[in-house]
Amino acid sequence: MSNFEKGPVQKILWRLKKDGFLKTVQYLLNRSSIRNEQILAEKEASSWNDHFFEALGIERTAAEELLQETRNKIPVLDEDVHVKSQKQQSTHLLAFAALKVAGFSPENILEIGTYLGFTTSLLSHLFPEARIYTVALPSDDPVFDDYHILDGQGVDNVFEQRLGRPNITVIKKNSGFLWEEELPGFDLIWLDGGHQYPVVAWDHFYSLSKLRSGGWLFSDDIVMPGSDGKSKNNPRFDAYHTVEYYSKRLQNKFEYLLKREDAATFMYAKKFVAYVHKNN
Numbered sequence: 001m002s003n004f005e006k007g008p009v010q011k012i013l014w015r016l017k018k019d020g021f022l023k024t025v026q027y028l029l030n031r032s033s034i035r036n037e038q039i040l041a042e043k044e045a046s047s048w049n050d051h052f053f054e055a056l057g058i059e060r061t062a063a064e065e066l067l068q069e070t071r072n073k074i075p076v077l078d079e080d081v082h083v084k085s086q087k088q089q090s091t092h093l094l095a096f097a098a099l100k101v102a103g104f105s106p107e108n109i110l111e112i113g114t115y116l117g118f119t120t121s122l123l124s125h126l127f128p129e130a131r132i133y134t135v136a137l138p139s140d141d142p143v144f145d146d147y148h149i150l151d152g153q154g155v156d157n158v159f160e161q162r163l164g165r166p167n168i169t170v171i172k173k174n175s176g177f178l179w180e181e182e183l184p185g186f187d188l189i190w191l192d193g194g195h196q197y198p199v200v201a202w203d204h205f206y207s208l209s210k211l212r213s214g215g216w217l218f219s220d221d222i223v224m225p226g227s228d229g230k231s232k233n234n235p236r237f238d239a240y241h242t243v244e245y246y247s248k249r250l251q252n253k254f255e256y257l258l259k260r261e262d263a264a265t266f267m268y269a270k271k272f273v274a275y276v277h278k279n280n
């Protein structure tokens with residue numbers, strides 16, 4: 001149960017246990033201003049991404065309906081921690097459904113970072129005419145265990161259930177060696193591999209070099225540093241620095257979507273999905 005769903009007494013007991021007596025009293029005194037902040041956050045978070053749907057000239061509800069319909073076609077696994085909760089789902093899924101509603105029809109799609117293939121499978125159902133290349137870290141790569149709860153065999157079993165569709169090609173390779181593959185230009189790229197240096201920098205380099213005119217690149221898990229400039233070199237911000245570095249030099253700049261639209265995440269753990277539409 002999330003904290004937003006608990007009743008008032010449960011919330012106070014939870015806080016007493018977590019923070020102790022003094023902090024709980026302080027919280028109770030400040031409760032109404034915190035609630036106001038929550039209401040503001042709910043409002044801001046729920047309208048943050050409107051610009052994306054407006055620019056596409058579509059109704060957000062149409063994308064939501066298509067996403068729900070498409071999600072129902074994908075087998076759900078115990079390991080799908082984030083994708084299970086509709087409220088906390090990542091906006092990239094809705095953005096892809098929105099592109100489909102807007103009539104976007106990609107020929108080639110690239111995903112860097114397959115994990116358990118949820119997005120790969122969704123893309124394959126949304127765009128059955130497209131060829132989808134997904135880059136999965138090989139299980140003997142030295143950093144495989146940093147990312148995966150399942151072992152190599154477990155991941156292969158999941159791939160069998162989800163990725164055995166005719167328009168999906170799995171490339172088992174560290175993305176740092178993608179230059180060894182002869183791949184086409186891409187109309188849609190979902191960049192979602194390692195989010196720290198050096199991986200995040202070469203993934204953006206490769207993706208931008210392979211993005212076709214008219215194509216869309218979406219880059220996941222962008223955390224922005226606070227305005228105080230502290231922790232500038234924290235690896236959490238590597239993806240943001242990479243995106244901004246390129247944006248300063250690109251004709252088409254990156255823009256941002258709020259990754260999760262629930263108020264709690266908005267207030268305490270905001271993340272973004274950066275995207276660029278190459279229209280030159």
Ligand SMILES: C[S@@+](CC[C@H](N)C(=O)[O-])C[C@H]1O[C@@H](n2cnc3c(N)ncnc32)[C@H](O)[C@@H]1O
Pocket residue numbers: 111112113114115116117118119120135136137144147148173174175176192193194199
């Ligand atoms: C956040 S998960 C991807 C989730 C998936 N794209 C989705 O939307 O369902 C990140 C994945 O990137 C992979 N990864 C990390 N570094 C990589 C690299 N250098 N090359 C290829 N894949 C990498 C990890 O193995 C992990 O499976």
